[in-house]
Amino acid sequence: MRVLPVGDRALLVEVADGAEAQALHAELLRRRATGSLRVREIVPAARTVLLDGLAEPGRVGAELPGWEIPPLPARAGAVLELPVRYDGPDLADVAAHWGVPVAEVARIHSAAAFRVAFCGFAPGFGYLTGLPGRYEVPRRATPRTSVPRGSVALAGPYTGVYPRASPGGWQLIGSTDAVLWDHARVPAALLSPGVRVRFVPVGCPTESPTGAATGAR
Numbered sequence: 001m002r003v004l005p006v007g008d009r010a011l012l013v014e015v016a017d018g019a020e021a022q023a024l025h026a027e028l029l030r031r032r033a034t035g036s037l038r039v040r041e042i043v044p045a046a047r048t049v050l051l052d053g054l055a056e057p058g059r060v061g062a063e064l065p066g067w068e069i070p071p072l073p074a075r076a077g078a079v080l081e082l083p084v085r086y087d088g089p090d091l092a093d094v095a096a097h098w099g100v101p102v103a104e105v106a107r108i109h110s111a112a113a114f115r116v117a118f119c120g121f122a123p124g125f126g127y128l129t130g131l132p133g134r135y136e137v138p139r140r141a142t143p144r145t146s147v148p149r150g151s152v153a154l155a156g157p158y159t160g161v162y163p164r165a166s167p168g169g170w171q172l173i174g175s176t177d178a179v180l181w182d183h184a185r186v187p188a189a190l191l192s193p194g195v196r197v198r199f200v201p202v203g204c205p206t207e208s209p210t211g212a213a214t215g216a217r
Contacts, residue, residue: 039060
């Protein structure tokens with residue numbers, strides 16, 4: 001763990017990997033809730049957590065490396081279910097990369113227990129972890145100029161859902177009608193760090209004799 005000062009009232013904590021960042025984020029939230037940590041904002045990322053608006057940054061920075069950070073419980077918190085049509089244009093490419101039939105992509109993806117590790121890129125976009133490492137996929141060699149809103153996508157170790165139409169280079173495996181970002185809703189973002197997510201197949205594609213994906217729309 002490395003603790004770096006950021007301005008007068010903030011600290012950036014660097015850890016080894018995403019699992020440690022998520023565990024640290026959960027512990028910081030717990031300490032803030034109990035009143036033992038006075039901080040305005042706690043912002044996780046892939047391998048860092050930013051603490052902004054600290055009442056005592058010097059003391060926290062000195063003590064934090066000695067904290068005992070328990071592993072994040074696998075099933076802590078309620079589960080948000082997102083209905084997904086596994087009908088994405090990159091479904092066959094992902095199946096080929098995984099070495100499985102096209103229809104198996106939906107089963108593998110929907111069987112995983114996901115958690116929002118952090119948010120970024122666009123309002124409401126969460127980076128979800130949960131797929132085993134053997135199912136990591138590379139980004140597309142050529143990004144799309146426009147990815148439809150609600151697209152469910154994979155890149156590296158992450159799953160994401162595009163909250164609005166935007167350029168993007170992730171592999172598109174499905175789509176959802178869930179509203180990821182609504183400025184009139186409280187909170188506006190459906191996904192936030194720490195939220196557990198389960199993808200529920202609807203109109204799941206089946207594999208035709210030619211290997212193409214077919215299914216209800």
